[in-house]
Amino acid sequence: MPQLTMAESLNLALDQSMAADDAVCVIGEDIGVNGGVFRITKGLLEKYGEDRVIDTPLAENGIIGAAVGMAIYGLKPVAEIQFSGFMMQAFDQIEQNMARMRNRSRGRYPVPMVLRTPYGGGIRAVEHHSESREAYWAHTPGLKVVIPSGPRNARSLLHAAINDPDPVIFYEPKAVYRAFREDVPDEPESLEIGKAQVVREGSDITLIAYGAMMRPTLEAAEDLVDLHQVNAEVIDLLSISPMDTQTLVDSVSKTGRCVIVHEGPRTCGVAAEIIARLNEHAFEHLEAPIKRITGYDIHFPFFQVEQHYLPDPDTIVEAVQQTLAYE
Amino acid sequence: MSKETVHDRTKVTPSAPELAVKSSHIPRRPKITPPKPRKDISTPTIALGEIPNLQILNEKGEISDPSHEPNLEPAELLRIYRAMVLTRKLDTRMLTMQRQGEMGTFAPGMGQEATQIGQIYPLTKKDWFAPSYRSFGAQLWRGWTIEGLMLLWDGFSEGFEIPDGVNDLPFSIVIGSHVATATGVAMGIKRRDDDDAVVLTNFGDGAFSQGIVAESLNFAAVDNAPIVFVCENNGYAISMPVQRQTGADYLAGRSVGYGIPSMRVDGNDVLAMIVATTDAVERARKGEGPTLLEAVTYRMSLHTTADDPKVYRNEEEVEYWKTRCPLARFEIYLKNKNLLDDAAIERTAAECEQEVIEGRERFRGRATANPREVFDSMYEKLPPELEDQKREYLSKLDRKNEEGH
Ligand SMILES: Cc1ncc(C[n+]2csc(CCOP(=O)(O)OP(=O)(O)O)c2C)c(N)n1
Ligand SMILES: [Mg+2]
8 A cells, every 4th residue: 555645645536536537627726737835736737637627816716606606517626725714715605605505596506516725733834824714614504524634534535525415625734734644545435424533442531633633632642641541532523514423422421521622713613512512412421521622712823933822732631631630 | 862962972082082083084064976977878889998008118228218217316216226136135035044944935026126116116104005925125115124024924923013103004915805905094094184195005916816806996996095006917826827817918907997097017117117106196195096007027036935936837938037137127227327337236235235134133133932922912902711711821831831842
């Protein structure tokens, strides 16, 4: 099995999807000759031509609006928004048409498209290039929101997203693009959207994270064993909306304690939703209040200080200890 | 409501000095302008007029349009020249610093010095400037410091501190979004300003594809707002050539649809830029409304330091534009006027280099991250829940410090 980075595995998923189905096309800024600013669409123009690799004028709202129309017409557009910070330009088309067209047309016009976009901090970027605003899209009825954490699940999730009959927001943790390699099989794989994965079994506490936060969370889980003899169960959420409530409830019912980690702002964030669901479905099993380690309710700081904003293993370990100490 | 109540309310208003609209600005009789009469719709063809193209200095440095040559004092011409050289020196130095790991990702402006200095030259202190991110030259002219720009691009928020006495918006990284803000400032000036200030905003050829830029032009046109729109057409939006950004041959032509005047300007000719912008600024100042200028220039360097233009453009094109270098062209002009010789060129280069180096030293002196203040500019008064978060954040910092991270 070849060892790929996430950037490469996403490229592979696009390539294989386009080869398998000529309805699949990609559309976005600088994705053709340039292969995308993160090179995720590299080589696709040469292989599939400009009718399927559509370099657009610089207008995010136009990209999403056009993709919705193409999807209505029977294509399967995979739109790239260069940085998730620039989805704000497309808020109009995402909310008004991408998310609503199926329902508004009473099922006549489904929108089987994907909006791929890099999100998150940690790459020393300028303003607007480090946001994690997945909660906006999870809050939008009609959309699905998924976030992979490594090369292999990124590839499978992207396949699933492209083949999903409904619009999917596909958030790519840009800090992970080239951070590590993983075995990725040649044959296409798919993951079910809406399913979380228990990536580490444990009995003392449940840690829930996703995307780029999986790495500090898993590191914290290792530290907890090594330094504190605490055995944490770790869940990779993978799908923010729909959310796999059952897997979360099962785990927390077993461990009785839970810490949630995300880098997006705290208020009305994904952790808040998870806490609400656990409160509804696992309340009687809880032995301590659920804690969340999140970004703060401020604009993502300039990069010289971004490491202090982002959740890190030490902070997660500390939150776990506090949760365990609760009587 | 009785007369007294109305009176009382206006009395209350001025006691709150922060209020945006002073009572003296509330007109006695509301101004309501009727719409212009609707044009005869039976006209068989629509005449849209002509858009002038301005070049004063050709690429050889010769005067190609004597009738428009501005009458600038020698000292002014040399000041303009020096500003262009300083812009290039800063650009070059920052690229070196970036390559040596001492600077974050930034957008070099090499090749656009004439567009930059030419557009900013006619502005006075009281005017407003709303730049895009590739505007070092104009920002230095306005009073932003070298160390400030370096801090900013190296990821220190301190660099966004607007220098005292400078009426500028912080530059915008979000393509086109500042053009709307700039338009709003102009609409504000029109309603409040006693000294006829104007706004100048610049944006790229790519930015012109953003809906918000279209909306802004339209707002400015309908409001007759005092603003100058400078589209810096440098040929590219990252990898996308302008020919793929528009189906038309010229961006200046868009003004026609909004009913505002425009001009296409050789953006590598600093004299043409000065003349065109001066004219547009005067129009705005006299209350004649907005103007669009398309400055035709070329991004001679990288989109940003994270970019590799070899992937999408060929060397021949770059070589061609090197022969149209705005600095070289202006040097010939100044030499022909006996205002500059080789020794003076070298001296200016050395002085500007020195100025940049001194700025870099000040930058180095200040390049210490201050993570403790990230909450401080969020609100006038931090809400209690954010106070809690701030406390939590600061204690995390303290803990890290103790542990020596
Ligand atoms: C809304 C938005 N979309 C995308 C980007 C990413 N981006 C940064 S610069 C750029 C190209 C801008 O081209 P242009 O407007 O011509 O200005 P130039 O860079 O040539 O000065 C793009 C696409 C962004 N910063 N903002
Ligand atoms: Mg451009």
